Amino acid sequence: xxxxxxxxxxxxxxxxxxxxxxxxxxxxxxxxxxxxxxxxxxxxxxxxxxxxxxxxxxxxxxxxxxxxxxxxxxxxxxxxxxxxxxxxxxxxxxxxxxxxxxxxxxxxxxxxxxxxxxxxxxxxxxxxxxxxxxxxxxxxxxxxxxxxxxxxxxxxxxxxxxxxx
Amino acid sequence: xxxxxxxxxxxxxxxxxxxxxxxxxxxxxxxxxxxxxxxxxxxxxxxxxxxxxxxxxxxx
Numbered sequence: 730x731x732x733x734x735x736x737x738x739x740x741x742x743x744x745x746x747x748x749x750x751x752x753x754x755x756x757x758x759x760x761x762x763x764x765x766x767x768x769x770x771x772x773x774x775x776x777x778x779x780x781x782x783x784x785x786x787x788x789x790x791x792x793x794x795x796x797x798x799x800x801x802x803x804x805x806x807x808x809x810x811x812x813x814x815x816x817x818x819x820x821x822x823x824x825x826x827x828x829x830x831x832x833x834x835x836x837x838x839x840x841x842x843x844x845x846x847x848x849x850x851x852x853x854x855x856x857x858x859x860x861x862x863x864x865x866x867x868x869x870x871x872x873x874x875x876x877x878x879x880x881x882x883x884x885x886x887x888x889x890x891x892x893x894x
Numbered sequence: 895x896x897x898x899x900x901x902x903x904x905x906x907x908x909x910x911x912x913x914x915x916x917x918x919x920x921x922x923x924x925x926x927x928x929x930x931x932x933x934x935x936x937x938x939x940x941x942x943x944x945x946x947x948x949x950x951x952x953x954x
Contacts, residue, residue, distance in 0.1 A: 730925050731952050762916035763924040765931040767939070767946050801945065808950020833921055834952070867910065868917035 732807035734836045736797070737771060745791050747774035750828035750839045752814070752846060757861050759831060760843045760869035764861075768803050768810045772825055772841070775815050785813055820845070820852060820883045843869045844876040851880070851889050862892050926951070 740746045751759070753770030775788065792804050803810035816822045824845035831840045841849070847865050850858035865871065880889040898906075916924070932948040939946035 730949060758924050758928070759921055760917065762913050763927045763931065765928065765935050767932060767936075805947075808954070810947050810949075831921070864913075868914055 731834050731836050733809040734833050734838045736806050749773045750825050750841045752841045756841050756846050759840050761864045768812045770812050772814050843871055844879055848879045851885050851892055
């Protein structure tokens with residue numbers, strides 16, 4: 730896992746990706762108990778083409794030259810299946826820009842704030858996202874003012890109220 | 895609505911305390927637990943026709 734994070738940092742240093750943050754179940758694990766998952770969700774800002782189109786192909790090609798092959802939706806980086814998810818809306822872009830730097834052993838890792846993880850789970854809206862919201866609210870130190878503010882700005886107040894009852 | 899018994903309340907409080915203790919572990923320790931969970935769950939996931947790769951540990 731440490732080598733995986735080192736590769737991600739190298740991608741940023743080399744300008745292959747703009748910035749990244751760990752999200753999904755592995756992001757939630759920074760704040761809550763471990764829950765089984767089989768991939769590492771990495772949200773990324775990618776350089777856009779002149780057409781404005783954002784594609785993962787250059788990233789996948791670069792990783793391939795480093796010996797990391799794609800397999801379905803993931804790329805195997807040092808034995809960890811990594812799924813790259815380009816920032817797809819304003820909430821995810823905000824989560825990426827406000828992500829925090831944590832440490833994994835001696836390697837810095839960018840991780841989404843817990844309030845953004847909750848807001849993205851509420852927005853995504855699957856059953857497993859609802860479970861994740863419950864875990865984070867029970868176990869993490871959540872800044873409720875910050876969370877309320879995020880939910881309001883991204884029009885998620887109503888679902889947030891019903892999920893956090 | 896039926897009331898919770900004192901015994902059941904104690905059990906639920908103990909479960910929450912256990913989860914809080916897990917949540918407070920360093921991330922490296924959580925990853926070790928995750929890899930153990932993956933090793934248990936992977937054969938079941940694969941039996942359902944889905945892909946399940948156990949993460950390589952930092953010791954390998």
